[in-house]
Amino acid sequence: MKERITITLNENLISQIDKRIDGIGIKNRSQEIEVLLAEALGTNIPSKAVLLVGGRGTRLKPLTDKLPKALLEVQGKTITEHLFNLLRKYGIRDVVLCVGYLKDKIKEHFSDGSEFGMNITYVEEDEPLGTAGPLKLAKKYLKDSFIVSNGDELKDIHIPRMFRLHKRKDALATIALTTVDEPSHYGVARLDGSRIIEFVEKPSHPPSNLINAGFYILEPEVIDMIPNGFSMLEKDVFPKLAQLGRLRGFPFAGQWFDIGNIERYKIAEKSWKGISQFEEEGNDLG
Numbered sequence: 001m002k003e004r005i006t007i008t009l010n011e012n013l014i015s016q017i018d019k020r021i022d023g024i025g026i027k028n029r030s031q032e033i034e035v036l037l038a039e040a041l042g043t044n045i046p047s048k049a050v051l052l053v054g055g056r057g058t059r060l061k062p063l064t065d066k067l068p069k070a071l072l073e074v075q076g077k078t079i080t081e082h083l084f085n086l087l088r089k090y091g092i093r094d095v096v097l098c099v100g101y102l103k104d105k106i107k108e109h110f111s112d113g114s115e116f117g118m119n120i121t122y123v124e125e126d127e128p129l130g131t132a133g134p135l136k137l138a139k140k141y142l143k144d145s146f147i148v149s150n151g152d153e154l155k156d157i158h159i160p161r162m163f164r165l166h167k168r169k170d171a172l173a174t175i176a177l178t179t180v181d182e183p184s185h186y187g188v189a190r191l192d193g194s195r196i197i198e199f200v201e202k203p204s205h206p207p208s209n210l211i212n213a214g215f216y217i218l219e220p221e222v223i224d225m226i227p228n229g230f231s232m233l234e235k236d237v238f239p240k241l242a243q244l245g246r247l248r249g250f251p252f253a254g255q256w257f258d259i260g261n262i263e264r265y266k267i268a269e270k271s272w273k274g275i276s277q278f279e280e281e282g283n284d285l286g
Helices: 011-019 029-041 079-089 103-110 133-137 159-168 220-225 233-244 262-271
Strands: 048-052 094-099 119-124 146-150 153-155 173-179 187-192 195-201 210-218 247-251 256-258
Touching: 011 029, 048 079, 048 133, 079 094, 079 153, 094 103, 094 133, 103 119, 119 133, 133 220, 146 153, 153 210, 159 173, 159 210, 159 247, 173 233, 195 233, 210 220, 220 233, 233 247, 256 262
Parallel strands: 048 094, 048 146, 094 119, 173 247
Antiparallel strands: 146 210, 153 256, 173 210, 187 195, 187 210, 195 247
């Protein structure tokens, strides 16, 4: 939630601010001042994240017959704990867990999150709602820019750099993008600079090898664009934002492992190196 304020600046500062307004990423003085203040005060990351951990993990059976995929372990820690580590690395401790399948086991394991250095709020799905539907249930907790992450992937992303791109380009949604050899199995983006001009889910002829990494920064206004009931960000929301020119992509070079099936789960168990302690490469595309 934003409040209007009035400030008085000298002409030299105003001149420097005006030079940074490009009419595309930064459209006016207010937006540039907000970006500069956020960077100066260290508020260069969202304060809250949503983890989508309600899925049944059908492709991971029999491992998920009695255990939700959020509690599957990779190298001695649950998938969810690895995501907590990514968030904590950048000081994000408030998280909403959207739970559904075997939700009581997830709630029993993580409780209020204090044992894991997190502050957890739970949102419960009575029926599957996809990747977008749960955000409507969590709306009251999401008043400012927030992170959304799929719960069945491991990823190591430079969140402040991604958020800086998101804010400077005045995006409503920014998608983390990684490269794979076989993009036809995933959602694929076609970019113009950082602007996603087309987003295609599992295409037979991919426009690039940049795929949706299942990690997003969203503005609260996006929630109002989500239809009721079962809905998918990838199919029901992102294409609309692309048409509006408010969807951005953030290619990153850090680790990314999809744990959607048994084979990929085994690869992650063997190859995942944990969350890096140093800055990874990243791109602030124009």
